[in-house]
Amino acid sequence: MLRFILQRFFGLMVTMFFVSIMVFVIMELPPGDYADRYAFRKYSGTGVNVTQGDIENIRRDFGLHKPAWQRYGDWIGGIITKFDFGESFAFETSVNNVIGKRLWLTLAILFCTLVLTYLLAIPIAIYAAIRRHSIADYALTVFSYLGLALPNFLLALLLLYVSVTIFDSSVGGLFSPQYEKAAWSLAKLLDLLKHLVVPAIVLAWSATALQIQTVRATMLDELNKLSVTAARARGIPEWKVLLKYPTRLAINPVVSTIGFDVNRIFSELPIVALVLGLPELGELLIQSYLDLDMYVAGAILLMLTFFIVVMNFISDIALAFLDPRISLQEG
């Protein structure tokens, strides 16, 4: 088992290495570099005449005159050794300062979404599988089609519209005004949770739709197995049979796709956050792309991917524990 975990951990490191190269390439892609943008931002409209030499100086100050592989080394070295993601020129402070709190809010949203997804998807799917071809089952199929077809940001807009016109309250933001600046307290936490409900529903929507389909399909397969018939024949109560045999196995595909779900959620998060006005990483990512604030963008992209890779790692190990049939040697 330990060998398996180490193997997976090594795989995680290798993946992250290549991902960091890709992220660095994306950071380097936009025309012009940090020095150009820094000079433009700092001196445009001030009347100061910026010469090519000045820009060259800025470039030297930030170490941008070095070849790309050295700059990559500096960047990734700073992240690994000092947890330093570089400078944000749009905010004129370090990236760490900009990202700071947003990171925790992002993780809070992710956590709520995942919990909601699994709390909804697994019981509903099991119910649909047991009551196959019932009206509820068909209704769920329609729901899951809709879940896949309705883009998340549209759902967010729709919920905004409904909440403003019908409930006369806004769901945007993460805190009510009175808690915005307040210190952390139970009341503030409850307020945050209240505001997390809508983003979590929006983000969980399509993930739930997908998971319902997967779990339902696995349940149907497992329900026909002889082990279930044998258990019934032994007179074990039906709920115990369901829980012990098909359900236990139907959860495996859920566990193995956690990383996939996180990927999906992070993919949709920026736009949903933009629509709902959530001050978290995805929204900042869009902003920094639009400003070409590439150190911020790179840091966020790297972090989001890092969480996905870590979740993949966790789900691999969890699956190995849950399902002993999986061969550990396969690598």
Next chain:
Amino acid sequence: MDKTTTLNNDVNLSAEEPEIDQNNKSHEDIKYYTASQWQLVWWRFRRHKLAMVGAGVLLIMVIFGAFADFIGPYSITTRDRSYIMGPPQMPLLSDQKGFSLRPFVHGIKTSRDPVTLRKIATVDPETRRYMQFFVTGSSYKLFGIFDMETHLFGLEQGRLHLFGTDELGRDIFSRTLHATGTSLSIGILGVLVAFVLALIIGGVAGYFGGKIDYLIQRITEIVRVIPVIPLYMGLAAAFPKEWSNMQVYFAMTLIFGLIGWPTLARRTRSHLLGQRGEDYVMAAELSGASAARIIGKHLLPSFTSYIIVDLVISFPYMILSETALSFIGLGLRPPSVSWGILLQDAQNIRAIEQAPWLFLPAAFVVIAVLAFTLLGDGLRDAADPYSVSNH
């Protein structure tokens, strides 16, 4: 082996069943057994009512997009200053004055708000504006070639806005039709790029296996682990600001293709790995065919139908990605129109509150994605016409 079974069948049939019935039955059987693969696929597909509906809806959308200039009554920039932020107008066949065979809408009265001095358009139920078909309107070039002035419909007087107008008084219906063309074509081109890349890369990985396969698998994994839309956004952010919309358009199809290929490549690869050991491949190898020829001529056609299914399934992702990118301002930019650009107007809550009809283009997005999903489901089943079925 085959011959003997058919022979046995024939003997059994003639022995046990009456003459006429046997003729009928064998006729149908012969039709089934001699049909080409694509005929079988079509027969199988036809049974999926929902998939047929999906295909029909998509066909209509493509027609809408291709003939947007003709079907839409106005150009995408025409401004109707007397009807700004106007709600949709529904053609009627009757009102309190009675019934009319020709559809009409009520006229618009514009007055100024006494307080804010803003122009307000109110419906005047006294006047009727009749609809006309094949009217002469603004000139355009159909497909960029034919000079035309005829539009499918219009009003004899004033303007008809089926989906209402936006804050500049532009006709949302016409704009949505044009956007349909843009968004669908980006999807089609993106899928084609991804398709070609996937065939080449997946083909190489699946045919050669071993180290090349391993390397390509790892690259695929790394591309897949980065969240897709943030990745698209990062690539789209690199487009120079001075690029024309045409350049952005093609660059977008290119990045959709470049990022979209892994899923398709994976499928191609696994099909190829499964087929590689078959006898016909060895036969081709022994007769000295090159690798490219074996992949292209012998292996790929063996699962073309599956590839088509994968293409159809990957469409919605392309469309949704384009919509998302343009929606946040990193994709196409006005004055071009696409679904995402139209929905930009509906981005803030105040706009939606005042003018919910700005949401109408969203219905097109949802319907298109739904139609592609249904079509994909039907095709997936039809793709393998030889699988067990009660034909």
